[in-house]
Amino acid sequence: MDDGRPPGQAAGEDGRKRRARPGEGAIRMRDVAERAGVSAMTVSRALNTPDRVSPAIRRRVEEAVGAIGYVPNRLAGSLSSSRSNVAGLVVPSIRNTLFSDTIQGISDVLHGHGYHLMVADSAYSPQEEEALVTAFLAQRVAGLVLHNTTHTPALRALIRRSGVPVVENGTLADDPLDMVVSYSNVDAARAMTLHLVRLGYRRIALVTLPLANNERSLERRRGHAAALAEAGLPADPRIMLEMPPGLPSGCEAIMRLLEITPAVDAVFFAGDVLAVGALLECQRRGVAVPGRIAIASFDDVDLLRHLNPGITTVRLPRREVGRRSAEILLDRIAGRSQERVRVDLGFEIIQRAST
Amino acid sequence: MDDGRPPGQAAGEDGRKRRARPGEGAIRMRDVAERAGVSAMTVSRALNTPDRVSPAIRRRVEEAVGAIGYVPNRLAGSLSSSRSNVAGLVVPSIRNTLFSDTIQGISDVLHGHGYHLMVADSAYSPQEEEALVTAFLAQRVAGLVLHNTTHTPALRALIRRSGVPVVENGTLADDPLDMVVSYSNVDAARAMTLHLVRLGYRRIALVTLPLANNERSLERRRGHAAALAEAGLPADPRIMLEMPPGLPSGCEAIMRLLEITPAVDAVFFAGDVLAVGALLECQRRGVAVPGRIAIASFDDVDLLRHLNPGITTVRLPRREVGRRSAEILLDRIAGRSQERVRVDLGFEIIQRAST
């Protein structure tokens, strides 16, 4: 109601035909220019490259901007300059806590450099991912971060043609689209299984998330299998389970394993919060952990440390993956680098009382 | 300028494309038009309003689009039409699991209507929120969702002037910017405390997150106080704690309460995963729950149900908050509604073994 609009900027009455537009009179750079008594170009410079404008004019412009409440139109700016300050991120599931840390890392770094983030959710579907990336390219994002590393051929072609920098996050891909910041899921799973072997366990079950459309799960299974082979232990398919995400899956998995193969002495839950569900179920049923059965997890969720017993796990540098991804993306966008960087951030085995 | 394109073969086979701009050869609508033998305007129509184009031409255009891999430029489109298909969301913390459900809800609905989401993180700072909203407005977002309901005056002015639809999520605000989809934090906290009173508890402690810049915490405390007053119970400031987020805070809080005031017989943790930390600490120390002390929580995280004992809590319709927010935002954007909607999605007390 208190819109103090100076009469001078009522409209661009320069005689040209103006389109009837639904929205209010959006304030343009030209309006700021008029009020400051300079050209629009000078306003642009005062805003984007302040040092290329005399201090006096800079102040006049800033004043005018504040007075009429001008908010630059980045759509027009990006269109004109072919430069965008938005990056796109596709994760398999927004809701899943595990990705939140990475998103936060990306967001922090991007934001620190004046960039913004568009986030979308592929629901683990490569087709959906392709659609989302197309949409992001339509928005002319400056760069992309993808968590999945399995893509449709069309997606790969799209990326190649578009030339946008891309970082993949989910695993150290063999055939990356472009850049990669991650850790080796194979090595991490292998390391954990070998760790269990060293602790003396001999019948080590594996529980993963569904393998379809999830290269992480596949790789973790490969790592587990490799470790068993190295240790000279048999790989029993009956104790290799695939379960949907969620706590109840963990409960169910461990019960099934105890029934099916009483000889099982350790279970490696290679994903989600399955291990938590399993431990809680054991507590309910009075199954001793690690006395009767040992439990190991993947991904050091905060909770694992606080349970009784604490759960042994693989710590992944999720936040750092996000940060580094954003950093190398920005490097490439700024032309500071041309390389197809491949960063292995490693992992760490955290031994706790559950094994 | 290291353009890998040999100057000799810059031109295509069919047209005379004399554009030799370095960087990338962005394919434009005009290129599709040439290949399909129609005008650019017809391509635009074939893509956006297919029924307003003859089937034959529609097919020709679709073919051309596929053949040359055209990806529309939404920047140009939005600039021209003053219509954007991007919405902006500001949450206090991306990392916090509690917001993920809401984000997922928003994302799902928006995506189903061809919209995309830009997400940013205010770190609970109203100033930061103001900066982010300004940036979103610069991107000409079609609508905004804000979780916080405490804003700077400048933010309020900005929103009012810009005319973008806004939905606030965090609580049923008294003086909303525009639309609200939420639940009453006051009522929810009051209901839980009264529930505890009904169960026979008389010294009911309250643990909240820091009150600064967090209207939700403030309101929950008000609700708790109101309930105590109604029940004729004294409000003892010594058992009203403010703790930072995180499991360890819960551990610390409950230990302090048991020491400070042994008479405490119940603790209401009104935020984050504090209650989980508290319960785990009790288990470690052999404190009987609810025998020695009862524990109640706020927000029905999946885990609460699976702990032993299960933790009594207030269930909030977080996902639905996201969905409804997106829906009414889209309604307003599409001009289907002009009202300043206010939706109270309510809450539910979930009684479990911990109380």
Added chain:
DNA sequence: TTGTACGCGTTATCAG
């Protein structure tokens, strides 16, 4: 240091 002319790629408008 500041200004002018033009184009970025698309859509609204209106003519045919």
Added chain:
DNA sequence: CTGATAACGCGTACAA
């Protein structure tokens, strides 16, 4: 149903 043309608001490339 289709096309020509003029904006949309800003930045690049020069000119002054």
